[in-house]
Amino acid sequence: MTNPWDPDRYASDRFYHDLVMAADSVLDVGCGTGGMLRLARESGHAGRLTGIDPYVAALDRARRRTDVEWCVGTAADAAWDGVFELATMTSHAFQFLVGDAELRASLAAVRGSLLPGGRFAFETRHPQARAWLDWNPSRAEDLVDARRRPLRSWYEVESVAGDVVTFTGTTAERDGTVLRVDRTRLRFLSEPALDAYLVAAGFTVDARYGDWGGGPVTAASTEIVTVARRL
Ligand SMILES: C[S@@+](CC[C@H](N)C(=O)[O-])C[C@H]1O[C@@H](n2cnc3c(N)ncnc32)[C@H](O)[C@@H]1O
Numbered sequence: 001m002t003n004p005w006d007p008d009r010y011a012s013d014r015f016y017h018d019l020v021m022a023a024d025s026v027l028d029v030g031c032g033t034g035g036m037l038r039l040a041r042e043s044g045h046a047g048r049l050t051g052i053d054p055y056v057a058a059l060d061r062a063r064r065r066t067d068v069e070w071c072v073g074t075a076a077d078a079a080w081d082g083v084f085e086l087a088t089m090t091s092h093a094f095q096f097l098v099g100d101a102e103l104r105a106s107l108a109a110v111r112g113s114l115l116p117g118g119r120f121a122f123e124t125r126h127p128q129a130r131a132w133l134d135w136n137p138s139r140a141e142d143l144v145d146a147r148r149r150p151l152r153s154w155y156e157v158e159s160v161a162g163d164v165v166t167f168t169g170t171t172a173e174r175d176g177t178v179l180r181v182d183r184t185r186l187r188f189l190s191e192p193a194l195d196a197y198l199v200a201a202g203f204t205v206d207a208r209y210g211d212w213g214g215g216p217v218t219a220a221s222t223e224i225v226t227v228a229r230r231l
Pocket of ligand 1: 032091
């Protein structure tokens with residue numbers, strides 16, 4: 001679930017890249033393999049860049065770049081004391097915060113890690129677009145792994161319970177031999193529910209977009225893009 005980072009190709013990556021390059025210090029929560037921060041350093045960012053993610057295998061890849069700080073941990077583990085100008089959660093990492101307690105603890109930790117007035121930018125899929133309807137085996141994709149092995153992968157939804165979607169991601173040989181199955185739960189918060197959590201955690205919403213071009217959230221939006229500010 002970690003994509004190549006390319007601001008010239010993806011409007012979402014451009015959105016975050018511009019924010020990161022304009023901030024003196026950046027904490028990327030759920031950084032995965034760290035593509036965003038690695039590119040920021042490569043592009044000349046001279047300030048503090050820190051990535052945190054609970055997935056050790058992804059961080060091991062991130063660690064190939066040693067001039068960025070990489071930490072193992074969840075959002076709720078972010079224990080910095082008011083040091084970052086910007087925090088990010090990219091590629092829908094925010095939706096991995098499923099339970100109420102985890103969501104609250106994560107927002108509190110991110111807020112605490114930010115300088116007063118610091119900003120937290122992230123996106124979450126708009127529930128009205130019901131993205132999970134496309135997550136089924138009829139949309140299986142052929143791919144080639146790092147060792148050039150031809151593989152096939154697909155998703156399958158197990159349940160939609162309130163705003164929580166549980167699904168599996170399967171990786172198989174092209175002949176259908178299953179190699180691994182990963183189960184994921186993602187939360188699809190509505191705008192009012194999201195804003196209630198943010199306000200309760202001590203944020204105000206500075207900017208809200210429904211797409212990566214800066215348009216408003218409409219009845220057709222597939223994304224809720226938020227730039228919140230620590231009060
Ligand atoms: C879709 S990937 C996005 C990775 C990276 N941000 C990117 O844009 O390529 C979601 C990431 O969130 C991480 N994650 C899952 N639960 C998390 C949590 N509670 N706190 C922080 N990150 C989490 C996963 O390990 C994974 O690396």
